[in-house]
Amino acid sequence: MSIENRVINGGFETGTFSPWVPSNATITGQFSHSGSFAARLLGGNVNSFIFQYVEANPTERFELLVSLAKVGPLTSPPVSLSVAYYNASFGFLGYGLITNIPSSRLPNVDDETWLEVYETTSPAPLGTTQALVLINKLPQAGSADVIVDDVALLAVEDVIGPTGATGATGATGATGPTITPAYGYATRTTTAAEPYSLGTPVLLDSGGPTPNNDVTFVSNGLQVQRSGIYEVQFAVTTNVTVNNLVLNASGVQLEIFVDSTIVLPQYRSRLFMSRAGGDPVFSDQHSLLIPQPSSLILALEAGDVVQIVPSSVVSGTFYQTAYLQIIQII
Known part of the structure; x- marks a missing residue:
């Protein structure tokens, strides 16, 4: 049995977001759950999020791991965590997981305490080629910034046997769409x-x-x-x-x-x-x-x-x- 983390740069240790897509978010070296860096989602009455597409295949189940904390004495805002399945044409196939963390539930990072989330998804449906991992800080006036670190989407695979000979390389497919999300x-x-x-x-x-x-x-x-x-x-x-x-x-x-x-x-x-x-x-x-x-x-x-x-x-x-x-x- 092997365990594979499909999220890339889940600890933000590159000092950048790539391949995450951020909004109202920055990389911080002031706080971290592990390593030197983490993502900081702007608090208050704004929407702040990061998301990333990762590889996924039919019938696969995943475990989502995220470490969260708030900054300072203000109330922590609500946070939504989700994993959604898509096909190769970016057609939505269904949710594997939606977890909502209510307001006032995150510990203060100044106390060196974290909320460590462990959630299991439902199986990916037929046709799945990718999954969208979304960490979304919801608007709440007067709320604190949120620190996100050590994001992982773990797939557990059974080892069946040695891999056979590699076949001929197929034709390169068309480049997928690149969008700036609205x-x-x-x-x-x-x-x-x-x-x-x-x-x-x-x-x-x-x-x-x-x-x-x-x-x-x-x-x-x-x-x-x-x-x-x-x-x-x-x-x-x-x-x-x-x-x-x-x-x-x-x-x-x-x-x-x-x-x-x-x-x-x-x-x-x-x-x-x-x-x-x-x-x-x-x-x-x-x-x-x-x-x-x-x-x-x-x-x-x-x-x-x-x-x-x-x-x-x-x-x-x-x-x-x-x-x-x-x-x-x-």
Whole structure:
């Protein structure tokens, strides 16, 4: 049996990102989990990420290893880790892994402590030739920078026997596409409670960054300016005021809409609160803040507008902070 790490430069010991593709990220020599360097993802109300395509084959399973920490006393932001499978034409085949680390969960690197993540993927489907490893720091106002180090995607292979003679070299294939990924995000910066309105997009009041204007902020959403495959992520903080009230299956349900049309309803973000027998959740008034995140892959056409829309609401529910982000994968 052999173990192979498919990630290249996972410890950033070259002092550069290559072959990672970074956004709002730098190489730092100030902190590291091992070695001399690590990646530093900018905190605050911006989207920061690194991603890399690696070799993958049908039926392979992988173990994703990542070491994470925050810098300084500020709250750590949410972080999303994902492994997605693609074919040779960069066609999306499915996710092997999505792991979301909530806000306030990362230790302070100044204390020389780290969160070491170990996650196993599902098997790569037929047709897989590559996988996208994405480490994504999500926007949160007033949050700390995040340090990333020692990223590995381990494939375990059984040794079958000696390799046979090498056959003749085949023809060189066409050069694959090279893209500068389009990306952007929109947020709701105010923390005032806003009541949910059925079928009305969640209010978003600012957006950025949009290099080359490939993703632009429009009214309560984002508009892509070029066709491609995109990862769409969102999170809305729901404020539930409970006063001798039972919340049941008519709870808050959020959807992604493209051009005012619902897409992929299996990716809903749902909030249900109930107790058997109809007993109240609380016997007096409470106010709860509950994050509702979701993530999905979409094929978007130039001009498409993406928004967060509630498809089910219940009395006494409001929302406060919210963000929507789009990252082009191919």
